[in-house]
Amino acid sequence: MSSANETAGSIGARRPAILYGVIALVSLIGLADSIYLTVEHLSGRSVRCTITSGCSEVLSSPYATVRGFPLAGLGALAYFVVFSLATLAAFGYRFVNNLLTLIVAAMFLTTLWLLYLQAFVIHHFCQFCLLSALVTSTLTALVIYVQLKTERGCTRT
Amino acid sequence: MKRILPFVIIAFVLGAGLMTARYLQRASSETPAAPSPTAGASPVATPINPGEAGAEPAHALGAAKAPVTLEEFGDFECPPCGVLHPILKSLAGEYGSAKLRIIFREYPLVPNHAHALAAARAAEAAGLQGRFWEMHDIIYEHQKDWHEAFDVRPIFEGYAKTIGLDVAQFAQDNTSEIVERRIFLDGKRAHSLGVQGTPTVFLNGKEVPFQSLAPDKLKELINNELAAHQ
Numbered sequence: 464m465s466s467a468n469e470t471a472g473s474i475g476a477r478r479p480a481i482l483y484g485v486i487a488l489v490s491l492i493g494l495a496d497s498i499y500l501t502v503e504h505l506s507g508r509s510v511r512c513t514i515t516s517g518c519s520e521v522l523s524s525p526y527a528t529v530r531g532f533p534l535a536g537l538g539a540l541a542y543f544v545v546f547s548l549a550t551l552a553a554f555g556y557r558f559v560n561n562l563l564t565l566i567v568a569a570m571f572l573t574t575l576w577l578l579y580l581q582a583f584v585i586h587h588f589c590q591f592c593l594l595s596a597l598v599t600s601t602l603t604a605l606v607i608y609v610q611l612k613t614e615r616g617c618t619r620t
Numbered sequence: 621m622k623r624i625l626p627f628v629i630i631a632f633v634l635g636a637g638l639m640t641a642r643y644l645q646r647a648s649s650e651t652p653a654a655p656s657p658t659a660g661a662s663p664v665a666t667p668i669n670p671g672e673a674g675a676e677p678a679h680a681l682g683a684a685k686a687p688v689t690l691e692e693f694g695d696f697e698c699p700p701c702g703v704l705h706p707i708l709k710s711l712a713g714e715y716g717s718a719k720l721r722i723i724f725r726e727y728p729l730v731p732n733h734a735h736a737l738a739a740a741r742a743a744e745a746a747g748l749q750g751r752f753w754e755m756h757d758i759i760y761e762h763q764k765d766w767h768e769a770f771d772v773r774p775i776f777e778g779y780a781k782t783i784g785l786d787v788a789q790f791a792q793d794n795t796s797e798i799v800e801r802r803i804f805l806d807g808k809r810a811h812s813l814g815v816q817g818t819p820t821v822f823l824n825g826k827e828v829p830f831q832s833l834a835p836d837k838l839k840e841l842i843n844n845e846l847a848a849h850q
């Protein structure tokens with residue numbers, strides 16, 4: 464019985480565990496990026512872009528805060544939650560999967576909105592925001608891949 | 621153990637993240653760990669570093685013997701500097717030249733701000749005709765108008781005409797060695813004082829944390845300095 468359970472538990476488990484580990488690592492990049500931006504925002508300095516030229520325009524725009532709270536801070540919180548959920552999922556806590564997918568989907572939609580604002584409203588791009596957009600897009604792709612690859616077993620219908 | 625391990629990893633990352641944020645915040649603000657016991661009521665306690673001299677004479681509003689001097693390192697294209705401009709202007713009016721002296725130093729953030737150097741040159745060139753502050757004000761007040769422009773020279777020449785400059789002389793001075801040298805010397809002073817970005821403001825030689833550049837907080841700092849000098 465025990466052996467049967469272990470076998471059932473191991474089906475399709477290896478690949479998602481590694482993928483969740485990758486998701487956790489990728490989210491750390493986003494976490495580092497958004498921590499940097501949050502600190503710079505709170506210290507209030509004009510962040511220097513080295514690749515693009517619109518960091519201070521983007522980061523001092525009204526869209527950089529939500530009710531006075533730095534948007535980058537919310538990003539750091541979101542990345543930390545993604546990291547935590549992905550780590551738990553990698554260690555077999557499967558109940559967090561749906562929550563992880565939901566949060567990454569929300570982050571991706573927010574990213575699309577922020578890219579729109581940079582391109583069509585502020586007319587400047589901030590390289591640190593673009594890095595965050597890249598990280599979120601990667602997380603979205605990974606989460607979709609995990610969902611597709613996870614073996615779901617037989618269903619009655 | 622395997623059930624606990626993810627929580628240990630999460631706690632570790634949380635701790636590392638908080639420590640990194642704290643380190644970055646310290647590195648960014650360069651505020652002292654503890655206030656000087658002699659600082660009294662003044663919340664600004666950064667040790668005074670005289671730094672390099674900067675361009676002389678400095679562009680200053682207010683009496684040389686004013687008890688409080690605010691020295692700003694600014695970039696005309698930097699949006700937060702544009703926000704600070706009316707704040708400093710209203711403080712200058714409120715306290716008067718006998719109490720408050722405001723110095724402006726050029727710190728154009730090139731190449732990030734494409735027109736910052738041209739704006740600094742325009743202000744310095746106006747300064748050669750004795751109209752630095754007029755040009756300083758008009759450039760900041762119209763920051764959004766020229767910031768997106770491809771060629772800012774005609775715009776700045778228009779401002780020169782508006783404030784009554786000899787435009788031909790202004791255009792010639794824009795590329796003069798004396799203007800270049802003044803910007804260079806202000807930049808050298810900025811580096812010697814550890815200026816990282818703009819706006820950076822020193823109150824009687826002590827760096828004011830950016831968070832304290834809000835009107836109320838600045839007033840509080842100025843009032844404390846005035847009280848300390850009485």
